Amino acid sequence: MKIKFISLLIIAVLYSCSKENAKILDVSSPNKAVEVNFNLNGEGKPFYTVRFNNKTVVDTSYLGFDFKDVDDFEKNFKINNTSTSSFNETWQMPWGEQLDVVNNYNELKIELQENNETARLMTVVFKVYDDGIGFRYEFPEQANFKGDIYINDEHTEFNLTEDYKTFWIPGDWDIYEHLYNTTKLSEIDALQFANHKNLAQTYIPENAVNTPVTMVGSDGTYLSFHEAALIDYSGMTLKVDTENLNLKSNLVGSENTDYKVKKTVPFNTPWRTIQISDNAPDLIESKLIVNLNEPNKLGDVSWFKPMKYTGVWWEMHLGKSSWDYGMTQDMSTWTDGGKSHGRHGATTENVKSFIDFSAKNNIGGVLVEGWNTGWEHWIGFEDREGVFDFVTPYPDYDIDEVTRYAKEKGVEIIMHHETSAATETYEKQQDTAYALMQKYGMHAVKSGYVGKILPKGEYHHGQYMVNQYNNAAIKAAKYEVAVNAHEPIKATGLRRTYPNIISREGLRGQEFNAWASDGGNPPEHLPIVAFTRMLSGPIDYTPGIFNIKFDEYKKDNQVNTTIAQQLALYVVIYSPVQMAADLVEHYEANPEPLQFIRDVGVDWQQTKVLNGEVGDYVTIARQERGTGNWFVGGITDENARTIDLTFDFLDDNQDYEVIIYKDGKNAHWDNNPLDITIEKIDITKDSKLSVNLAEGGGFAMSLKKI
Structure with missing residues (x-):
């Protein structure tokens, strides 16, 4: 795999501040649309906020840990040092939705220390992208906090500022095989699915949701909560406080231990992630989750070939x-x-x-x-x-x-x-x-x-x-x-x-x-x-x-x-x-x-999400690696709709032969699911096309250069 480093800019800024003289610390995304603020409250409790397009989308949200046998990490912290840096690279997927992936973020690192005799250390790292944020806890090597550490749970919060329309499945510790529910955040009731008749091994101990969980705001703000780089740690569900519109980490546990995670200092947690957008298609195009993972450790994997089967x-x-x-x-x-x-x-x-x-x-x-x-x-x-x-x-x-x-x-x-x-x-x-x-x-x-x-x-x-x-x-x-x-x-x-x-x-x-x-x-x-x-x-x-x-x-x-x-x-x-x-x-x-x-291809040079709305419809165009052929697919829910397509992703001054596989005039997912119409047309980059989708229907297109 070829990796191209475009730029690497490191700017270190050191602060020395006590709890009484704490400064508001912030970092913005490269395009300035996403902003994270960090601080300590009067008890020395660390918290953060997130703004998107000058609007607070995550308000005061506290961070910390509940440990077994030792004092929790929750309050009485002071800020020892902070540093900021910027990073910009383009790396290549050996296979994937696209070949080139831009990894561009600004980072804020806050080094915390307990303001007591123990003086244990913890670092919180934020990476802020144009498409969202990731943050994690880092526990450095230290004299007063070492060896095996037993974590009962995290106290990672996402305190939301609106009763978002939410697409969720329950926080099941065993499976993800639930149908999605669409409710307001305040109406989430995961426990109703604890004894699902089709899901014998289900276990849902809290009113929590599994991730990714996606939300849509009244002003068209889109949020999706998840995690990245889950290694030697417990999966995270999000416990829902329906009254206060708050999500809080709830790690998956075990009946065989009285803790949820065992780690040895030094260690890092997985990244806690929020994808943020002002439109639904950008959520799909986001590469935040893969970017927060380490580069390829396997080297050449050309022995695996993407394939249909x-x-x-x-x-x-x-x-x-x-x-x-x-x-x-x-x-x-x-x-x-x-x-x-x-x-x-x-x-x-x-x-x-x-x-x-x-x-x-x-x-x-x-x-x-x-x-x-x-x-x-x-x-x-x-x-x-x-x-x-x-x-x-x-x-x-x-x-x-x-x-x-x-x-x-x-x-x-x-x-x-x-x-x-x-x-x-x-x-x-x-x-x-x-x-x-x-x-x-x-x-x-x-x-x-x-x-x-x-x-x-x-x-x-x-x-x-x-x-x-x-x-x-x-x-x-x-x-x-x-x-x-x-x-x-x-x-x-x-x-x-x-x-x-x-x-x-x-x-x-x-x-x-x-x-x-x-x-x-x-x-x-x-x-x-x-x-x-x-x-x-x-x-x-x-x-x-x-x-x-x-x-x-x-x-x-x-x-x-x-x-x-x-x-x-x-x-x-x-x-x-x-x-x-x-x-x-x-x-x-x-x-x-x-x-x-x-x-149809299976390995892609690039991907364009042409339109879509969560739970309603989506249209995606993908260009095949090697051939350069394009393929487009669109699906809808139980509602029929007309999708208007433009083709500005195609090459200039080039004609394309297109085969369209679309719902027939009388198609319906239940009454007439096999009604399909297949047409051949020629188009260019400047062409426009409207396609009718039946209830529960869709369309597929292959586009090849003439």
């Missing part, structure tokens, strides 16, 4: 086949004394059919789920340790033949590791499993962590599991393996530091349309996701379902979009691995819309 996955959710080899569909009883029941999906023959289809249709990979032994006891059993074997295939899956055939066809097999959240079993087998992948030339693995975490008492988003996810990916890089994690910890921009962290689930995905009893994901789901979950990083949402109703398998379920929106998702919902998720026969029955999946 098919696979043995959707058919199991439909009930056409099963993951297990010797049990019935509901995985509750043995049949034939443990012999195959004949419904196993990951057979040599079936996988070869996906390889053939992928090779014919410009699709680079095939995912194979259910290939390895252990699926008979993977869920619903109290003790799942030792169940899965990550190197031993079922009798009807010839891994040697499958990988040979795939290589012959120019297709890569994507490995699948379902851990069933049995972490010790996976740890013990990781080296062997990754070595097997390396032997067969497999460079991508989809990992899963379904179920309650083992050891008992741990949660998916606590410090224990943060380390599990991160360490698995770091180890995978040694074997040239990239990780697409499901049931994961949240994305926090670590893909910059470890570019083999390629994608993850971390939301209510496509499979809920196949088996949830609550009607699946409503049409508004993805227009919210684009401005919430997607701000944190790539999403493996598995688009491309053509058989919208799937009456052949499940008459009571369906995908709640039009087929045109399923095409649009390849552009709108970003991931460097994009699945063509439907069955081969459903694609072969619809060759015209399939052409867009054949053509």
Whole structure:
């Protein structure tokens, strides 16, 4: 990866001030729109405020810590020193939404010391960008505060100045697979979802929200709260004070300890982030989260190639086949004394059919789920340790033949590791499993962590599991393996530091349309996701379902979009691995819309968000690396609308051939989801175009130079 440093300006300004003579300290973004002020109150409690376009958006918000066995860090501080600096670089993504990323911020560093005999030290660092802020706590090496430190919780506040319209999911310690709610900040009630019937492993102990949580103000101010560089720490939820419009950090804990985080001084916390904009599209274009992470530590990762993929996955959710080899569909009883029941999906023959289809249709990979032994006891059993074997295939899956055939066809097999959240079993087998992948030339693995975490008492988003996810990916890089994690910890921009962290689930995905009893994901789901979950990083949402109703398998379920929106998702919902998720026969029955999946890129030179509003609609244009071709995707919620497009992102004096895949005149996500119109036109940079989107609909466009 090539890194270009444009400029680095360091200006150090030292202050010496006591609690009685504290000065207001401030730092502004390079364009002066975002301003952070820091100070201590009369008790020596540190606090900050944030202004955007000369308006206070975060008022007096206190900072501090609740420690176990030692005095808290909350008050009685003095400011020893402060320093400011400016930084400006352009770095390059080895894969991503764009090639060049500008990392330009002004920094304020405040060195605090307790004003007592202990005199412990803590530094607060603010980085202020044009698109928001990040701040973190740093604990330097010191004589009076050393060794292991046990954190009960942070006292990081975000004190808001308005009852914002808020798009949120509950602060669940185990999953992110909730539908988004749209309420005022003062109306958030997360505890109502504590016993969700479709989410067996949910745990919501407080009226809190998970991040990213996005808000829209009455004056068109947009805020999104999250965190960056989550390493060896607990995930942060935000506890909501509905009366005072206050958010406060609430770290994910464990039943096995009487603290939430264990650290050793010196250490830094993750960055606490606020993305700030006066328009919704800029939230998506922001690179604040990745910029707050350290540069690439892996070096050359060209062994991973962004790709589209098919696979043995959707058919199991439909009930056409099963993951297990010797049990019935509901995985509750043995049949034939443990012999195959004949419904196993990951057979040599079936996988070869996906390889053939992928090779014919410009699709680079095939995912194979259910290939390895252990699926008979993977869920619903109290003790799942030792169940899965990550190197031993079922009798009807010839891994040697499958990988040979795939290589012959120019297709890569994507490995699948379902851990069933049995972490010790996976740890013990990781080296062997990754070595097997390396032997067969497999460079991508989809990992899963379904179920309650083992050891008992741990949660998916606590410090224990943060380390599990991160360490698995770091180890995978040694074997040239990239990780697409499901049931994961949240994305926090670590893909910059470890570019083999390629994608993850971390939301209510496509499979809920196949088996949830609550009607699946409503049409508004993805227009919210684009401005919430997607701000944190790539999403493996598995688009491309053509058989919208799937009456052949499940008459009571369906995908709640039009087929045109399923095409649009390849552009709108970003991931460097994009699945063509439907069955081969459903694609072969619809060759015209399939052409867009054949053509669409997956790795981008640049991205432009053309328009959008949180929860309503969004239109995104992306230029493919290498070819220079552009692709545009637009989606809407349950409301039909007309999108007006201009093309000023195209090259001057150049004609483009455009294929438009759009909702037909009578299209509707429920009544007529397969109504699609495909047109060819020519355009230039000066062209204008209006596209009608049906209820729950969308459109996709490919633009190639003539």
